[in-house]
Amino acid sequence: MRVVYTLLLLICSIAVHAQYTVTGVVKDGTTNSPLPFASIITQDGTIIVGDLDGKFNVETQTRQQELTISYTGYENKIIKLQAGKNFYTVKLKIKPQELNEVVITQTDAGSQIILHAINRKSLNDPQQKLNSFRYKTYNRLIITANPDSLSGKIDSVFVYEKAGRILEKIDSTGFKFKKLIEKQHLYQTEKVSEYNYTKNEGLKENILATRMAGFKEPIYEFIGLQLQSYSVYNNIDLLETKYIGPLDNNAFTEYKYHVLDTVSIDNRETYMIYFTPKRAKKKKRLDGILYIDRATFGVAKAVFRVKNVLDINSTHYFKFEKDLNLWFPDKKTLKIVKGNNKQDINILGETIKFDAIDETSIPREKEASDFVYVYSESINSEKEFNIPLVIKNPAIAIEIKEEAISRPEEYWKQYRTTTLDERSLNTYPALDSLVAEEKIEKLVKLGKRVITGYLPLGFFDLDLRQIVKYNNYEGFRLGLGGITNKKFSETFRIGGYGVYGTKDGEFKYNLGAAVRIGKFSDSWIGGSYTEDVQEIGSTNFATDKRVFKIYDPRPINVSTFYKYWRWQAYLETKIIPKTESRWSFNHTAVDPRFDYVFNVNDRLYSSYTLSTFEGTVQWNPFSDFMQTPEGRTEVEKRFPKFTFQYTQAIKGALDGDFNFSKFDFRAEYEKKYINGQKTSIVVQTGLALGEIPITHLYSTSPNNLDKDGVIARITFAGKNSFETMYFNEFFSSQYGMFQFKHALRRQNLFWKIKLTPVLVTRTVWGNMEHQERQVGQPYKTLEKGYYESGLELNEIFQGLGLTFFYRYGPYHLPDFDRNISIKLSFVLKLF
Known part of the structure; x- marks a missing residue:
């Protein structure tokens, strides 16, 4: 799945095909620095805006004789176009008498206009002003290149030896690529969606039709991706990276604003305001232009530019609805080309490495792939405002019906604004044949299952x-x-x-079956029988996701288990909005495989039977979910997330020996920063009441071997375990655990050696009620609080890393080295 994502975004440069095209760059005549977002005016009055680097691209149906270049604070310049010349460098002169006035006044004016726009967001943001709206969107995404930008030559590759230059091979890569791109695009998807919004229920996307070239059944995770922000009034999302929006309430701490011009959009006058980060050397920066209506201070158009590893241009177009006195979204475009920064970037859930070119790189001849680009366009239609509207299943942000993947061509034609050109028409059959021949669709489905461990x-x-x-x-x-x-x-x-x-010489097994009783809620009712072993004092939440691991480091060191025989009946469902839950009744026979008896009312139990009810709910209230024909998935993970689990043992039910109750809770929080750092926090608690044996109490995930010498204790580190706490050292009937992790940006050391430093602090408090009941197994309690802190140096080489932890506080040990833990860490990324 991620392989497909990577192919879609390993992109390089852009060229746009038109009948008459003129390109160029606008610069300051004195400093020779580019002038961002200059205005280029054609003879027929069309205004084209340059980009952040001063570059412009003019496409017209008729040949132009001249262009007028305009920039606030500079003198206008008219350039005469020459036959056969397609690129122009335009240098503008500063208006000397207006220099100081322009620099100060225009900047202040820009800030004042933005301040008005921020204060009036409630009147201009459709999601704040309108009670409801509905519209349809046609989206098309292509990966392609402009054939005219490719030379398509056949090269002779030589090697040089003492005998002289010797022909090694004929390289026809560029020639073949040009021939391919003249016939078709590299990739293409289409989608028709209906957006519904009410103030009470929020925004929901119903995907009415979708198709991906080469796939009979689309990759739903890709179809549900939101590559651009929906709104321009909040923070801006571009390819899974968040930026403070230029109209955010705290925007003035991030950006400075400059009025470039006043232009007419939809027959209304707007201010053209350039915004840029105050920190000039900020690595992940958002620049752009806001077109602010002079009367309403609403956004009439917005251009966002990110230039890093990827060069991204996101443009939002709005149409003025006179009856509402409101600018409403009308169209969005997204262009992605190769950037010029060597820094890695996280895209669609993984880190992509680019062979980008920067100013210090050794120049190389461009390859065919350097001219490939991604282009996405979304066009809105059938708009309705403030209508009676009820959103079905509002907790689902995106819903795809089964019929959406099999729409006939006639359905598509009614939503396309233009007829597909010949290259677009050829793309579908060409890729259908290629994907079938290479069995790519089967490989993608295989990858999705392997990630979950199957x-x-x-x-x-x-x-x-x-x-x-x-x-x-x-x-x-x-x-x-x-x-x-x-x-x-x-x-x-x-x-x-x-x-x-x-080692134990025993066979264990499980057998179960289930019937689905609800497709939309993915509800199953089933039963199973299990004979197996389990670590004592462990806490497992029944709704935790299956993630495939080549190895699970912590259990390698565990040696104290109990054997159990369990009959189970269960119900699992996602019927409660933004949750998944599991409810079960268990009848379990327990046989501790260590020296232990449980003393209840002077009766000693060396083995016992438990009849328990267990209910677990995983609640992700801030995440977005997508419902597809394959089921429900979390497409936008947001924090915090909460997990609740309740266990009740019933004495006498099916010969159950004890009465007890357990209440378990976990909260997770994670924040990713624009500079590549990440903070994560886990809070977990447990409370056990009643007649509960040590096998089902809490040991709070220790992960240290009880051996002398730091070297003798080196094993693999866990994810959320206490690395300096020895196995079976502490047990609790109630506890509270807190973990804080802060991952710094990945650091380059030398050669190919890199590492990701992570600062970690963990602490846990606990207590043990009725200690006299636990006989035979020695342990300590946690009333004074246990503390450890350390440093993880992850992924130093080939996924291997090192961790260093130190134990301090009330349970600090007399021998200094017994408080130190050094472990290996290992990160394996299959996809």
Whole structure:
């Protein structure tokens, strides 16, 4: 899946085909520096705006004789166009008498205009002013290149030896690429959506039609991506990177503003205001132009530019609705080309590395791929305002019906503003044939399943997590497992596993089945039987996502387990908005595999039976979700997220031995910064009341071996475990844990050696009620609070890293080295 994303965004340069094209650059005549967003006026009065680097591109249907170049504070200049010359460097002279006035007054004027625009957002932002609206959008995204920008020559590649120059091969790459791009685009998608909004229920996108070249069934995760911000009045999102918006309430701390000109849009006068970050050397910066209505101070047009690893131009067009006295979104365009910065950038969930060219790079001859670009255009129609509107399933931000992937050509024609050209028409059959021949669609689906830990084998998905594991009790845990998929049945599933421990010499297994009782809510009711082992004192939330790991580092060191035999009946559902939940009844026989008895009312239990009800709810209230024919997925992850779990053991029910209650809670928060840093916080608590044995109490995830010497204790670090706490050292019947992590930007050390420094602090408080009941297993309690801090140096080489932690506070140990933990870390990125 991510491979497809990468191909869509590894893009390079842009050229636009028109009948008559003139390009150039506007510069300051004295400093020779580019003048951003200059105005270029054609003979027929059309105004074209240059970009951040002063470059402009004029496309007309008729040949122009001259162009007028205008820039605030500079003298206008008319250039005569010459036959056969397509590029012009235009240098403007400053108006000497207006220099000081322009620099001061125009900047102040720009700030005053923006201040008015910010103060009037409630009157100009459609989502604040209108009670409801509805409209349809046609979107088309292509990856292509301009054939005229490619030389298409066949090169001779030589090698040089003592005998002289020797022909090695004929390189026809550029020639073949030009021939290909003359016939078709490299990639193409289309989408028709209906947007519905009410103040009470928010904004929802219903995708009415979608098609991706080469795919019978589209990649829904890609279809649901929002590459551009919906609104220009809030923070700006571009390709999963957030920027403070130029109309944000705190925008003046980030930007400075300059009035460039006044222009007419939709027969209304607007201020053309250039905004740029106050910090000139800011690495991830947003520049652009806002066209502010002189009467309403609403946005009539907005241009956003990010120039980094990627060179992104996002343009929002608005149409003035006279009856509403409001500028309403009419069109959006997005152009992505290769940037000139060597810094890595996070795009669509992964870090993409670019062979970008900057001023210090050794010049190289451009390749065919340097001329490839991405272009997206969205056009709105059928607008309705302040109408009675009820949004069905408002908690779902994007919904795709099954019929959306099989619309006939006649359906598409009614929403396209122009007929597809020959290259566009050729793209679909060409890519359909290529994808089928290379089996790309099958590979994408395979990748999506492998990420969750399954390998599809016909109607059965092999569970990759069950093949091999290791821990100190079982030794190597070898086995097979899996679950049936929709080829077997869409409403019924069978799953299970069988494993063998080479050290304990015992066979464990699970077998279960379930029936789907709700498709939209993805509700299943089922049952299972399991005979297996479990780490004592562990806390597992039943709704935690399956993520495939080649290895799970922490369990490698665990040696204290209990064996259990469990019958389970369960219901899992997503029927509650923005949640997923699991509800189960369990009948479990427990046999501790260590020296332990549980003392209840002077009766000693070396083994026991538990009858428990368990309910778990994962709630992500701020995230956006997408409903597809394949199910529901989280497309925009936002924080905080919350998990609640309640467990109740019932004495006497099916011979249950004890009564107890457990309340578990977890809150997660994460913030990514524009400069590449990231902060994450986890708060987790647990409360156990009643007759509860140590097997089901809390050990708060220790991950340190009880051995002498720092070197002897080196193992692999966990994700959220206490690296200096020894296994079975502390147990609690109630606890509160806090973890803080701050990841700095990835650092280059030397050669190919890089690392990501992460600062970590963890602390936990706990208490143990009725300590006299736990007999045989030695432990300490956490009333005074446990503290550790450290540094993770992740991904130093080939995914390997090092972590260093130190234990301090009330439970600091007398021997200094016993408080130190050094571990290996490993990050494996499959996709």
